[in-house]
Amino acid sequence: MGFGAPPLSEAAIEAIWSATERTLTDLTKIYFDAELAKVKSRSEGTYNRSTDSLASAGDETHHSTGIFPDGSNLTLTFTAHANANEYSIWAEIVDSIGNKLSDLITRDGHISAFLIEACETKDKVFKFDIAYGDDKTIVSPYRFIAGDTTKLPPIQQTRIRSDIVPAGEKIYYHMRCEQAGSKTCQLHMRYYLHRA
Secondary structure, three states: OOEEOOOOHHHHHHHHHHHHHHHHHHHHHHHHHHHHHHHHHHOOOOOOOOOHHHHHHHHHOOOOOOEEHHHHOOOOOEOOOOOHHHOOOEEEEEOOOOHHHHHHOOOEEEEEEEEEEOOOOOOOOEEEEEOOOOOOEEEEEEEEEEEOOHHHHHHHOEOOOOOEEEEOOOOOEEEOOOOOOOEEEEEEEEEEEOOO
């Protein structure tokens, strides 16, 4: 070590490192706990251990998504109101043979992406909302333009971060378009369920 001191043994080095690591871990936990306490006590929100944790953040980042509709021979079609800029009535989300998205949400989960596959009306703005329950609690709005060449291609995928969709709730959509007349879009959705 200098000045004639004998070198430290491997055991001594390991003991010093372990003590330093324990101290840093303890300090990190103290600071982390203090910051977490601030999050929990925010007046503008509430802390939910099952959804506001590092584990849930990890699940949000790394998970396997389900696809609706799942079969390559199935379609999902949303229909806008016949009047321009007016929402259609709320309709449960079902595929071309009657499978319900609601039946797949067996645990609390999230909608994680929409892929617009085809649109009947080109170069017009569409907007839809996804909601659940009798009160139609909106978990994700979405707006897109489906065009051939002048704006965006009809195939568009967007990752979203919806609010939680509780298990057992019916899931609905309503849609509007800037243009009156017959207007539908075909799409599929990705979703994931929270870990049990």
